[in-house]
Amino acid sequence: MLKIRGLYKEKKNNVIKDIDIDVDKGSSISIECSNYISDLLVNLILGREVPAKGEIYIEGIKNSQYIKNNINNIGVVLREETFYERMTIDGYMKFFSSLLDSKIDYKEIMLKLALLDIGNMVIKDLSYSQKRRLSLARERLKEPKLLIFQEPILNMDRDGAKIIIENIEDLCSKGTAVMITSVLFKDTIMVGEKAYRLNDEGLSELNNNIEEIDNHKEEIGYTNKTYKIEKIPAKVEERILLFDPTEIDYVESEQGISSLYVRGDKFPCNISLTDLEERLKHFGFFRCHRSYIVNLQRVREVITWTRNSYSLSLDDKVKSSVPLSKGRLEDLKSILKL
Structure with missing residues (x-):
């Protein structure tokens, strides 16, 4: 057309x-x-x-x-x-x-x-x-x-x-x-x-298809690692801030740059989203989209916009909304035992 x-x-x-x-x-x-x-x-x-x-x-x-x-x-x-x-x-x-x-x-x-x-x-x-x-x-x-x-x-x-x-x-x-x-x-x-x-x-x-990333992990022999993480770093000007994982509401990656969202504020983080996924999953975080990781303790509602479009409404300071990939919906249901 x-x-x-x-x-x-x-x-x-x-x-x-x-x-x-x-x-x-x-x-x-x-x-x-x-x-x-x-x-x-x-x-x-x-x-x-x-x-x-x-x-x-x-x-x-x-x-x-x-x-x-x-x-x-x-x-x-x-x-x-x-x-x-x-x-x-x-x-x-x-x-x-x-x-x-x-x-x-x-x-x-x-x-x-x-x-x-x-x-x-x-x-x-x-x-x-x-x-x-x-x-x-x-x-x-x-x-x-x-x-x-x-x-x-x-x-x-x-x-x-x-x-x-x-x-x-x-x-x-x-x-x-x-x-x-x-x-x-x-x-x-x-x-x-x-x-x-x-x-x-x-x-x-x-590319919104997270399955391609998972398949690529398997092809290159990626193995899960267990991290004992107490703090996640973020840099603001000349300062390095250290956040407890439970303080983080969600993580966004845009153009390869990760950002931590904490109490409505945004903080840049030099750790890749893939590494953050591994490090945070032990604290109840979920890869809801190719570009997002969410703290499941903050999720208040799963919103169905249409049969192919979903988002998660968070119970954070600013009532954030993050996208949920269609392919991740069943995984989320399984985790939450829905």
């Missing part, structure tokens, strides 16, 4: 370098990148910016030509949007349904986005989460072949995020290709079938 080949663009000291992306019909990808890179990429796809090099195709047609004749086939939910604030939700949806000559019942879309029962509310009185759902509802009226979505769950409440994820999967099941961008690593791997990182070094895939 969306095909990007050899794309290069530099603007205001930000660069999109020689990237290749394919988003097939009925599939979704999520890209971690800065807000500026996200805006630049979206503008390139929509023909608002001209690439320095490379080509973009939508349904096999050059994007500039496709957009001239098929703009209503593309849904776009931007990070920041303006609304007709004095309209009600129902009035807003009815207006766009007429404007787009939509063949779908707008009330059916409102129901999917949990907006039908509050249809009489004025938009200016809506919460941030409700407005984000309204934006997606508006774009669903197009029955888009391609949906571009910036920050679908950033700062969303739990119920709102679940509704957004369910609707993205519903669109994919109907053949829509979905491209998502997010500034947060956790959000990137929570939403989308494939996850990528886009920065000045180019595009790289974030």
Whole structure:
């Protein structure tokens, strides 16, 4: 559906370098990148910016030509949007349904986005989460072949995020290709079938399959080691802090750098996530995702967003949420005897 080949663009000291992306019909990808890179990429796809090099195709047609004749086939939910604030939700949806000559019942879309029962509310009185759902509802009226979505769950409440994820999967099941961008690593791997990182070094895939790591351990003859650990070190400026394992809420690895999360604060650690997994498992820690280790004593709830998307809600100072890989769900159930 969306095909990007050899794309290069530099603007205001930000660069999109020689990237290749394919988003097939009925599939979704999520890209971690800065807000500026996200805006630049979206503008390139929509023909608002001209690439320095490379080509973009939508349904096999050059994007500039496709957009001239098929703009209503593309849904776009931007990070920041303006609304007709004095309209009600129902009035807003009815207006766009007429404007787009939509063949779908707008009330059916409102129901999917949990907006039908509050249809009489004025938009200016809506919460941030409700407005984000309204934006997606508006774009669903197009029955888009391609949906571009910036920050679908950033700062969303739990119920709102679940509704957004369910609707993205519903669109994919109907053949829509979905491209998502997010500034947060956790959000990137929570939403989308494939996850990528886009920065000045180019595009790289974030592999979420922990089983590949386990298989690799076996291939190289990795053997378990028993550690007698009383402290886990973290460096802050010129100081080295030593944490008791039980103080740690969870550990995150991003771009090969481990970070300890303790009482809502983040501390860099020079120990690899694989080594930390071995050292901490004797203290009740669990590798819930390729990039996360969690203290099971902090887990309050296992959240099912959709049949393929899960997270763990923690009972820590800031009520953190960390992703849970689908392949690790059964292992967690076994450990917790669920």
